[in-house]
Amino acid sequence: MPLRVRKSDIKVGEKKVFKDGEKEILVIYLGGNKFIAVNNKCPHLGCKLDKTGVIIREELICQCHFTHFSLSTGEPRKGATKKQLIIYKVNDKGDEIEVET
Numbered sequence: 001m002p003l004r005v006r007k008s009d010i011k012v013g014e015k016k017v018f019k020d021g022e023k024e025i026l027v028i029y030l031g032g033n034k035f036i037a038v039n040n041k042c043p044h045l046g047c048k049l050d051k052t053g054v055i056i057r058e059e060l061i062c063q064c065h066f067t068h069f070s071l072s073t074g075e076p077r078k079g080a081t082k083k084q085l086i087i088y089k090v091n092d093k094g095d096e097i098e099v100e101t
């Protein structure tokens with residue numbers, strides 16, 4: 001079942017964890033209508049990206065071992081792993097977003 005998040009629950013530039021059963025989904029709000037949802041677990045060694053992740057331009061950088069992931073595709077661009085960061089599709093539902101987990 002998709003996860004629903006109220007847009008007003010998250011501020012511009014903020015990243016926040018939402019639980020979806022066992023999964024932790026990290027929702028990042030970049031402003032405008034740009035919401036990004038990723039798995040909160042770094043695919044390298046599992047650091048929690050709400051604590052270790054920093055967003056710089058179009059990348060999410062896990063500071064555990066400094067892997068840079070593309071925020072649009074999840075592709076690791078440089079760093080410690082070749083594993084892809086899981087990115088979930090986000091649908092605009094007016095006052096809410098729907099994350100396809």
Ligand code: FES
Nearest residue numbers: 042044045062065
């Ligand atoms: S756990 Fe994220 S880069 Fe190693």
